Amino acid sequence: MTLRDNLTNDAVETLRQLDPTELSSRGTVGEAIALMQDRNEGYVVITEDARPVGMLTERDILRKVLPEKLPFDTPVAELMTSSPVVVSEDDSVAHIIGTMHAGGFRHVPVVDAGGRLKSVVSVKRIVEYLVDHFPNAVFNLPPKPGQVQAAREGA
Amino acid sequence: MLCPFCSYDNIEGVDSCNRCNVDLSDMQGLADASDIERDLLDRPLSQLASVSYVEVGPSDTVRATVSKWGKDGFHCALIVSDGSLAGIFTERDLLFKLANDFETLADQPISTFMTPNPETLTHDAPVAFALNKMMVGGYRHIPIVQGEKLVGMVSVRDILGYMVDRFGDVLSAVSSK
Numbered sequence: 001m002t003l004r005d006n007l008t009n010d011a012v013e014t015l016r017q018l019d020p021t022e023l024s025s026r027g028t029v030g031e032a033i034a035l036m037q038d039r040n041e042g043y044v045v046i047t048e049d050a051r052p053v054g055m056l057t058e059r060d061i062l063r064k065v066l067p068e069k070l071p072f073d074t075p076v077a078e079l080m081t082s083s084p085v086v087v088s089e090d091d092s093v094a095h096i097i098g099t100m101h102a103g104g105f106r107h108v109p110v111v112d113a114g115g116r117l118k119s120v121v122s123v124k125r126i127v128e129y130l131v132d133h134f135p136n137a138v139f140n141l142p143p144k145p146g147q148v149q150a151a152r153e154g155a
Numbered sequence: 156m157l158c159p160f161c162s163y164d165n166i167e168g169v170d171s172c173n174r175c176n177v178d179l180s181d182m183q184g185l186a187d188a189s190d191i192e193r194d195l196l197d198r199p200l201s202q203l204a205s206v207s208y209v210e211v212g213p214s215d216t217v218r219a220t221v222s223k224w225g226k227d228g229f230h231c232a233l234i235v236s237d238g239s240l241a242g243i244f245t246e247r248d249l250l251f252k253l254a255n256d257f258e259t260l261a262d263q264p265i266s267t268f269m270t271p272n273p274e275t276l277t278h279d280a281p282v283a284f285a286l287n288k289m290m291v292g293g294y295r296h297i298p299i300v301q302g303e304k305l306v307g308m309v310s311v312r313d314i315l316g317y318m319v320d321r322f323g324d325v326l327s328a329v330s331s332k
Contacts, residue, residue: 002187002188002189002191002192003188003189003191003192004189004190004191004322004325005189007191007325007326008325033250033254033255036250037250037251037254040251042246042247042250058246058247058250059230059246061250061254062221062246062249062250062254065254066249066254066257069258094325094326094327095327097315097318097319097326098319098326098327100315101312101315101316101319101326104312106295123295123311123312123315124289124290124293126315127286127289127290127311128290130195130286131283131286131287131290133188133192134185134192134195134196134283134287135181135182135185136181138182138185138196138283138287139283139284139287140178
């Protein structure tokens with residue numbers, strides 16, 4: 001199957017998904033930063049009763065917390081982006097790429113039919129998905145066009 | 156089958172190119188690729204790399220570097236020393252290396268915190284190569300060079316944006332399954 005067909009036929013479930021980095025809406029900015037650093041992730045999904053109610057990203061920290069010297073005990077609810085855009089488990093990969101591009105998101109929460117947080121898809125997973133559609137040989141080509149192997153391997 | 160490398164026209168099904176010996180055993184998969192894969196392999200990075208990026212010297216401070224990022228612009232700075240690329244400093248570096256003590260560390264030189272000698276690609280490399288490098292290294296930004304000279308930068312956002320613009324018939328936010 002080609003990339004063109006797969007983009008519309010493959011659902012979110014075909015992407016390698018992240019065990020979501022989540023924090024309760026009662027958490028603090030300091031807890032969110034510690035979570036990001038600990039998990040090496042640039043986002044935290046803010047949840048209430050397992051439902052995503054907000055997103056806090058590294059960009060929010062860099063834009064709002066550091067320049068304004070906000071104390072680390074500021075509640076995340078004051079800084080998060082409320083009502084985040086989410087995708088459902090059976091949305092297509094094409095839909096997620098379109099969603100990420102339209103909103104400038106690097107992470108999109110995936111919810112089940114009941115609106116509960118299941119996972120997160122990151123732009124990194126999209127890149128992996130795209131790269132999987134090319135033969136490995138493409139990426140192993142010698143760096144200079146016209147460069148010729150002196151002899152067949154093993155000869 | 157055309158060798159993607161030296162363009163020699165081999166008979167179908169060969170394992171390696173009869174002229175340049177390059178391994179072609181894995182290339183059969185490309186025979187039935189769609190226009191999207193082909194485009195990403197044909198399109199050189201020079202056509203979508205952004206030429207506007209933040210460039211600083213190694214002795215500039217973190218504070219000065221970050222102040223150049225602006226409100227919505229770039230989220231990555233390239234550190235250039237004596238005309239050549241010395242390092243890269245991204246939002247991720249700022250968050251992970253400085254967030255806990257920003258006020259104390261912000262006046263130190265950027266060279267202390269940058270990632271030295273970042274991976275680069277040449278301006279004529281195909282877009283697909285940038286995707287592969289991003290995947291392997293986990294990068295979001297790749298500086299583009301022409302010879303030794305820095306000529307641009309490509310981000311994962313640039314690539315997705317390019318794909319959405321060009322293949323919007325497939326890649327729109329409303330094309331749910």
